[in-house]
Amino acid sequence: MTLHEQLIHRFSSFERVEHNSPDLTRASVAIIVTATDEHSQPGVLLTRRAANLRRHAGQYALPGGRMDAGETAVETAFRECEEEIGLCFDEQHVVGMLDDFVTQSGFCITPVVGFSAAPVTPKPDPSEVEKVFHIPLAELEGATTHLPEDHVEDGERDGFSIMLPTVGHRIYAPTAAMLFQFREIVLLDRHTRVAHLRQPQFAWR
Numbered sequence: 001m002t003l004h005e006q007l008i009h010r011f012s013s014f015e016r017v018e019h020n021s022p023d024l025t026r027a028s029v030a031i032i033v034t035a036t037d038e039h040s041q042p043g044v045l046l047t048r049r050a051a052n053l054r055r056h057a058g059q060y061a062l063p064g065g066r067m068d069a070g071e072t073a074v075e076t077a078f079r080e081c082e083e084e085i086g087l088c089f090d091e092q093h094v095v096g097m098l099d100d101f102v103t104q105s106g107f108c109i110t111p112v113v114g115f116s117a118a119p120v121t122p123k124p125d126p127s128e129v130e131k132v133f134h135i136p137l138a139e140l141e142g143a144t145t146h147l148p149e150d151h152v153e154d155g156e157r158d159g160f161s162i163m164l165p166t167v168g169h170r171i172y173a174p175t176a177a178m179l180f181q182f183r184e185i186v187l188l189d190r191h192t193r194v195a196h197l198r199q200p201q202f203a204w205r
Contacts, residue, residue, distance in 0.1 A: 003042055004095070004115050007033065010186050011096030011113070017195065019100040024108035029064030030077035031098075031182050032087070034116035036134050043136040044179070045122065046167070047084060047129045060133075060171045062111070062178065073097065073110035085132055086123030089114050098181050101174050104199050111178045113186070135166050135179075141187045145180060146170065148198055159200030173199040 001009070032045045049059050063084045067076040078089045098111040122132040146161045161170040162180055171179065177194040184192035 003033070004117060007095040007113065007115055007186055010189060014096065014185055014191060016097055017099040017193065019102055019108045021108070023106070024102060025106055026067040026073075026076075026110075027065060027107045028067060028073040028077040028080075028110040028112055029062035029178065030081045030089070031062055031111055031113045031178065032081065032089070032116065032120075033095075033113065033137070033186075035119040037119050037121045039134045039136070040119075041136050041138070043134045044140065044182070045085065045087075045120075046133045046135055046164075046171070046175075046179075047124065048131045048133070050126065050128055050130050052127075059175075060167060061175050064109070066107075074112050077110075077112040078114070084125055084128050086125070087120055089116070098178060098185070099193060099195060101178055101195065103174050109174060109178070111182070113182065133164075133166055135164055137187060139164065139166060140179065140183050143183070145176075158198070160194075160197035161200075173197050 033042055035042050045063065047061055047063060049061055063081045064077055065080045074091060074094055081087050081089055093114040093116060094112060095115045096113045098113065101109045103109065124132050144163045148158050160173040160176055162176040163170050177197040181192060181194045184190045
C-alpha cells in the first residue's frame, strides 16, 4: 500500500466531529504530507510565524487562517498555503479532515489533510512566516507528548504538547493537538479525540 493509499484508507473509516456554533469564528489549517527538495522522506509542513504579526507572533503553526465569507474549509486552508508558504493545492490533493478544534480564543479550526506525491519547495512570505519546517512522519510517529495533570493549575506553559526534535523543543496545543490526532489516525490507526486537550495561556491570546 502506498502512502497515498494509506492516507485515504485511514480516513475512510474515520468519522470526524464538527462544531457549528455561530458564536465561533471559523478557520482552517492545512496538514500537508509531502517530501521537499531538501528532504526525500515524507513529512508534514510546519511554520514559525513572523515575529511582527499582531496575533501569535513567533509561534509554531500549521499553514492556515480565518475563513473568508463563502469559503469552504478546504478553500481557506489551501489559499493560506499559497499566501503563507507559496504552495498551490486544490481539491484533488485532499485525503481527509480531522475533528474541528475549538480554541480558548473562540475559533473553530478545521484541519484539512492534503497529500502531494511530488516534492515541493516552500517559499515563505517573510511578512507572515519566519521559517518552514519539514517534520518527518517517522519523527512524528515516535514523538513524546505531555498531558498536564488535571489538578495542576493553568499556567503560561501548562498545556498539551508534543516534542519535535526537528524544531528543537515542544509544540503546544492547538497545533500540537491537531498534529497528535493526525499521528493517531494516519500513522497509528487509532481513532483518538483531542477536543479535551488543554491549551497553554499564551495560545489564548
